[in-house]
Amino acid sequence: MPRIKKTEEATKQIEKPSSGIARLSKQPQLVKGMKDVLPHDQLYWDHIRSIVAKIGDDYRFARIDTPIVEHLNLYTAGLGKQTDIVEKEMYSFTDQGGDTLALRPEFTAGIARAYIEHGMVSLPQPVKLYAFGPLFRHEKPQEGRLRQHTQWNCEVIGEGKPVIDGQLILLGYKLLTSLHIKPLVQVNSIGCRSCRPAYRESLVEYYRARRASLCEDCKRRLNKNVLRLLDCKVETCQGLIAKAPPIVDSLCEPCRDHFISVLECIDELEIPYQPNPHLVRGLDYYSRTVFEFYALMNTDESDTQPARMAALGGGGRYDDLIEMFGGQSTPAAGFGIGIERVIMKIKELERASGTKLIPRRVNPEIFVAQLGEQPKRRAMVLYEDLLREGFTVAAEFAKDSLKAQLELANKCNAAITIILGQKELLDGSIIIRNMEGGEQEVIDIKKLIPTLRRKLNGALGEQQKGG
RNA sequence: GUGAGCGUAGUGUAAUGGUUUAGCACGAGAGUUUGUGGAACUCUUAGAGCGGGUUCAAUCCCCGUCGCUCACCCCA
Numbered sequence: 001m002p003r004i005k006k007t008e009e010a011t012k013q014i015e016k017p018s019s020g021i022a023r024l025s026k027q028p029q030l031v032k033g034m035k036d037v038l039p040h041d042q043l044y045w046d047h048i049r050s051i052v053a054k055i056g057d058d059y060r061f062a063r064i065d066t067p068i069v070e071h072l073n074l075y076t077a078g079l080g081k082q083t084d085i086v087e088k089e090m091y092s093f094t095d096q097g098g099d100t101l102a103l104r105p106e107f108t109a110g111i112a113r114a115y116i117e118h119g120m121v122s123l124p125q126p127v128k129l130y131a132f133g134p135l136f137r138h139e140k141p142q143e144g145r146l147r148q149h150t151q152w153n154c155e156v157i158g159e160g161k162p163v164i165d166g167q168l169i170l171l172g173y174k175l176l177t178s179l180h181i182k183p184l185v186q187v188n189s190i191g192c193r194s195c196r197p198a199y200r201e202s203l204v205e206y207y208r209a210r211r212a213s214l215c216e217d218c219k220r221r222l223n224k225n226v227l228r229l230l231d232c233k234v235e236t237c238q239g240l241i242a243k244a245p246p247i248v249d250s251l252c253e254p255c256r257d258h259f260i261s262v263l264e265c266i267d268e269l270e271i272p273y274q275p276n277p278h279l280v281r282g283l284d285y286y287s288r289t290v291f292e293f294y295a296l297m298n299t300d301e302s303d304t305q306p307a308r309m310a311a312l313g314g315g316g317r318y319d320d321l322i323e324m325f326g327g328q329s330t331p332a333a334g335f336g337i338g339i340e341r342v343i344m345k346i347k348e349l350e351r352a353s354g355t356k357l358i359p360r361r362v363n364p365e366i367f368v369a370q371l372g373e374q375p376k377r378r379a380m381v382l383y384e385d386l387l388r389e390g391f392t393v394a395a396e397f398a399k400d401s402l403k404a405q406l407e408l409a410n411k412c413n414a415a416i417t418i419i420l421g422q423k424e425l426l427d428g429s430i431i432i433r434n435m436e437g438g439e440q441e442v443i444d445i446k447k448l449i450p451t452l453r454r455k456l457n458g459a460l461g462e463q464q465k466g467g
Numbered sequence: 468g469u470g471a472g473c474g475u476a477g478u479g480u481a482a483u484g485g486u487u488u489a490g491c492a493c494g495a496g497a498g499u500u501u502g503u504g505g506a507a508c509u510c511u512u513a514g515a516g517c518g519g520g521u522u523c524a525a526u527c528c529c530c531g532u533c534g535c536u537c538a539c540c541c542c543a
């Protein structure tokens with residue numbers, strides 16, 4: 001890649017006038033499909049990150065951070081060359097050293113790589129890991145479909161029992177319910193290496209005979225990825241899907257038992273689920289259990305149909321991936337949940353119910369206001385003292401007028417404003433103003449800390465009495 | 468990737484081929500009160516995504532482009 005040239009190209013856009021500053025000819029613009037997370041949205045992110053960390057602690061999943069950049073062939077080998085992600089959605093490039101790299105389009109391959117590379121086989125099995133971070137796919141953007149999105153991902157490597165699948169589903173369920181989203185899980189089994197080929201063949205046979213009535217996409221898919229035919233949305237194909245041989249019937253005995261155990265497990269945990277015989281995931285590495293998380297439409301309690309919005313998350317078992325990467329044969333399973341979509345859903349619920357579902361930022365207890373140059377400097381020191389004493393504090397030292405400062409104190413909902421002016425500085429006093437009632441008193445500045453503490457406790461006590 | 472719709476200050480919107488200095492509300496800043504917030508009032512702030520065409524005249528019509536949205540595709 002002619003990287004240097006590109007840099008020159010970009011530099012050309014900077015107009016350099018004979019005098020004054022160099023200006024970009026066009027205003028800088030967000031890259032298509034990317035999104036800024038602005039300050040007013042951070043509370044959602046903070047909250048979700050804290051829940052994710054809590055779930056990690058509660059279930060003994062350890063956090064892992066793998067790099068955003070990996071070798072391209074990790075994904076072409078791991079996810080399958082024919083998959084959409086690899087075929088047309090990957091951000092890949094050649095770096096200055098000539099390495100062919102890609103921005104990660106998903107987490108599992110990188111985590112599997114790390115498992116092998118760091119000899120995690122020799123850790124007590126299974127190894128339970130979670131990751132949280134950005135993924136990149138070059139799709140056509142739409143609402144809830146970005147080119148950079150964030151996922152929370154959980155993986156259990158080194159154990160093939162169905163309880164693991166059940167526990168993973170529980171974890172995803174747990175995140176969603178603790179955010180007040182009512183999830184519905186769709187589950188299926190796509191068999192294993194020993195039973196899937198036979199099923200695939202019977203499916204090909206079934207569809208070959210009916211090739212003429214298939215849509216164009218399905219004709220193409222017939223040779224590449226037959227399983228995908230099962231989730232075609234074209235009406236004429238729907239009829240064929242309904243009569244197609246269902247995969248459950250051709251599962252081998254172990255796969256069948258595994259699937260039943262998973263269903264029994266999530267049933268016992270009272271996780272709402274629907275078996276979906278047409279659920280097929282887009283990546284080649286899946287085996288046996290596959291599942292997706294949807295949100296129920298909350299408008300109607302009795303409604304069990306998933307909202308029309310796309311899935312919030314999904315995952316499954318990938319018993320062959322580690323071996324494909326050259327490790328020992330190691331069963332594994334995992335899932336990912338899309339954070340942007342989850343936040344969209346929370347906001348939708350907040351709008352519908354008119355209530356706030358996510359804890360807001362705490363209001364400052366004390367606003368520090370000042371008047372005059374000397375008091376301003378003194379107030380900055382005072383601010384440090386208050387922080388050290390453990391108060392939550394706010395101030396804007398760049399403002400000079402008391403009015404402006406009180407407006408700010410009001411806007412940020414401070415309980416108390418303390419005011420330090422020339423007069424107070426001279427006689428060693430300070431004004432304490434209760435923002436709710438507006439009453440204020442002048443006290444000896446030496447008594448400030450205990451007085452504030454008493455007042456804030458009093459306010460708290462009253463609140464408790466009242467509530 | 469294919470098809471369609473949309474694009475007016477920071478946000479939400481109004482009207483319009485010339486009548487307009489592009490209106491209103493919220494927001495932000497300053498003030499009325501040169502040391503006191505939540506109300507009111509005054510002032511200020513800031514806009515047609517970009518490029519081209521048609522026209523005497525374009526924010527408005529046409530084309531292109533960029534972006535967003537929707538459907539398909541796929542998924543988070």
